[in-house]
Amino acid sequence: MRDTASRLAWAEPGNAPIMASPIFKESGFARMIQKPLELPADAEGVMRLAAQSMFELMADAAQGMMLVDRDHRIVWISEGYKRFLPDLGFADETEFVGRRVEEVVPNTMMNQVIETGRPILVDLLTNRAGTFVVSRLPLRDDAGRVTGALGIVLLNDAGAMMQPLISKFAQLQAQLEEAHRQLAEQRRPKYQIASFIGTSPQALEVKRQARRVAAAHSTVLLLGETGTGKELLAHAIHAASPRAAKALVGINIAAIPDTLLEAELFGVAPGAYTGADRKGREGKFAIADGGTLFLDEIGDMPLPLQSKLLRVLQEQEFEPLGSNKVRRVDVRVIAATSRDLTAMMARGEFRSDLYYRLNVLPIRLPPLRERPGDIEALADTLGEDIARRSGMAVRTLAPDALELLARQPWPGNTRELRNVLEQASMMSDDLHLRAEHFAGLLPDAPEPPACVSTESIPAQEPLPLRPLPDQIASLEREAISAALAYTQGNKLAAARLLHISRAALYDKLAAYAL
Numbered sequence: 001m002r003d004t005a006s007r008l009a010w011a012e013p014g015n016a017p018i019m020a021s022p023i024f025k026e027s028g029f030a031r032m033i034q035k036p037l038e039l040p041a042d043a044e045g046v047m048r049l050a051a052q053s054m055f056e057l058m059a060d061a062a063q064g065m066m067l068v069d070r071d072h073r074i075v076w077i078s079e080g081y082k083r084f085l086p087d088l089g090f091a092d093e094t095e096f097v098g099r100r101v102e103e104v105v106p107n108t109m110m111n112q113v114i115e116t117g118r119p120i121l122v123d124l125l126t127n128r129a130g131t132f133v134v135s136r137l138p139l140r141d142d143a144g145r146v147t148g149a150l151g152i153v154l155l156n157d158a159g160a161m162m163q164p165l166i167s168k169f170a171q172l173q174a175q176l177e178e179a180h181r182q183l184a185e186q187r188r189p190k191y192q193i194a195s196f197i198g199t200s201p202q203a204l205e206v207k208r209q210a211r212r213v214a215a216a217h218s219t220v221l222l223l224g225e226t227g228t229g230k231e232l233l234a235h236a237i238h239a240a241s242p243r244a245a246k247a248l249v250g251i252n253i254a255a256i257p258d259t260l261l262e263a264e265l266f267g268v269a270p271g272a273y274t275g276a277d278r279k280g281r282e283g284k285f286a287i288a289d290g291g292t293l294f295l296d297e298i299g300d301m302p303l304p305l306q307s308k309l310l311r312v313l314q315e316q317e318f319e320p321l322g323s324n325k326v327r328r329v330d331v332r333v334i335a336a337t338s339r340d341l342t343a344m345m346a347r348g349e350f351r352s353d354l355y356y357r358l359n360v361l362p363i364r365l366p367p368l369r370e371r372p373g374d375i376e377a378l379a380d381t382l383g384e385d386i387a388r389r390s391g392m393a394v395r396t397l398a399p400d401a402l403e404l405l406a407r408q409p410w411p412g413n414t415r416e417l418r419n420v421l422e423q424a425s426m427m428s429d430d431l432h433l434r435a436e437h438f439a440g441l442l443p444d445a446p447e448p449p450a451c452v453s454t455e456s457i458p459a460q461e462p463l464p465l466r467p468l469p470d471q472i473a474s475l476e477r478e479a480i481s482a483a484l485a486y487t488q489g490n491k492l493a494a495a496r497l498l499h500i501s502r503a504a505l506y507d508k509l510a511a512y513a514l
């Protein structure tokens with residue numbers, strides 16, 4: 001405990017100018033200090049004394065103080081503060097006092113304290129003079145108006161003194177940034193238009209058209225054989241469209257039995273059925289509201305549903321199954337098919353009005369055989385992806401292997417190219433794949449040099465020494481042919497027999513060129 005005289009001592013020699021400052025004179029602090037200090041009997045007096053003691057404590061402990069007026073101008077600095085001036089870039093007080101605080105003290109918050117009238121009791125201030133623990137208090141006149149602010153440097157060299165706290169803070173900040181980065185990564189679309197690999201004129205045209213239609217609102221129709229990248233492009237168009245922040249909902253029409261398709265697309269009203277669906281269920285159109293609906297294999301849509309789809313495309317409204325209440329949605333449709341819709345239309349299997357409605361913005365995806373120049377880049381990308389997913393090393397392709405790949409017809413397009421690359425990689429430990437590594441996978445691949453171990457086996461019965469993927473492929477092929485023969489070419493029935501989806505069957509038919 002100090003006596004009144006020493007409590008006032010801080011205000012005397014070095015700090016005398018602060019007492020003369022009009023801002024300070026009008027502030028509550030000044031009034032407190034000018035009164036003789038005896039223990040007051042009233043509550044207000046006690047408060048005042050408490051405030052004064054706190055102020056004195058700060059003043060005592062402070063490394064420096066500054067006073068700023070309502071216009072943010074520095075009107076006074078303490079003796080202690082002067083030693084920070086060189087680091088702030090000022091030779092002496094006369095250059096500093098009178099300037100606006102935000103011009104001369106980088107990262108100051110004094111201006112904010114003046115504007116809001118709210119104190120910042122403890123804060124870290126870092127600028128070119130170092131890191132400081134500071135306190136900033138607004139000064140008010142009798143009417144409560146802010147007349148300025150007092151800035152107190154409680155600790156200088158806080159960087160060294162508070163190292164544990166600061167490094168903890170830096171660590172938390174780094175963690176936060178990492179979390180933000182991961183979140184942004186997750187939100188980034190899986191496919192962008194740039195994910196469509198290829199620099200052939202045909203591939204560049206596909207990308208140009210995709211960019212153009214992304215901005216539009218109309219329905220997009222993607223036409224191309226299986227494996228030409230229709231699904232990839234649908235994702236990329238959605239991601240580049242104004243709807244990117246909303247959902248892309250996909251449905252493969254060929255994979256869903258006709259009887260379930262309507263409920264799948266349009267939903268079921270509550271109570272429409274007994275049993276599992278009693279509560280009702282949202283359809284894909286409702287789920288995609290505000291976003292994009294990708295209708296894959298649209299050519300497989302049964303005729304009666306085609307008219308219901310046409311109505312949604314025209315009116316953006318539909319009725320869920322078992323409901324007579326119209327539901328309005330805002331959905332952009334991207335449809336795709338590997339089938340020849342015009343031929344289907346001519347046979348009466350596809351409604352012409354729906355076709356014209358879908359065909360507003362058609363994009364044709366060229367098969368691989370029309371752009372053999374892209375095979376190298378595609379093989380690179382696919383090879384990296386195969387390696388990443390399988391844990392195998394990345395393989396490179398010898399010129400004769402590339403030549404071999406480039407002259408294939410690739411009925412299954414990228415999907416088939418991927419299979420072939422994957423199988424060739426599994427069959428060999430060589431990191432550099434030559435044409436002979438594709439023997440058994442591609443009909444015109446050169447035979448590999450005879451293998452010693454097979455020669456030494458007595459050739460009585462043919463042993464299954466072909467590579468396993470090769471054997472699996474021929475087994476699949478035989479099974480599919482047999483199923484189709486049994487069902488007399490009915491693909492849906494064949495798919496059921498084989499316990500695979502119709503879409504999977506179509507993919508395999510294309511991949512095996514059946």
Ligand SMILES: Nc1ncnc2c1ncn2[C@@H]1O[C@H](COP(=O)(O)OP(=O)(O)O)[C@@H](O)[C@H]1O
Nearest residue numbers: 195196197225226227228229230231232414415
């Ligand atoms: N141009 C391309 N660039 C990169 N990957 C492609 C390309 N085209 C197809 N793919 C890949 O090939 C596979 C099949 O493509 P997908 O979009 O499903 O074809 P589709 O829907 O036409 O049958 C996917 O893994 C896809 O990422």
Ligand SMILES: [Mg+2]
Nearest residue numbers: 227230231296
């Ligand atoms: Mg597909």
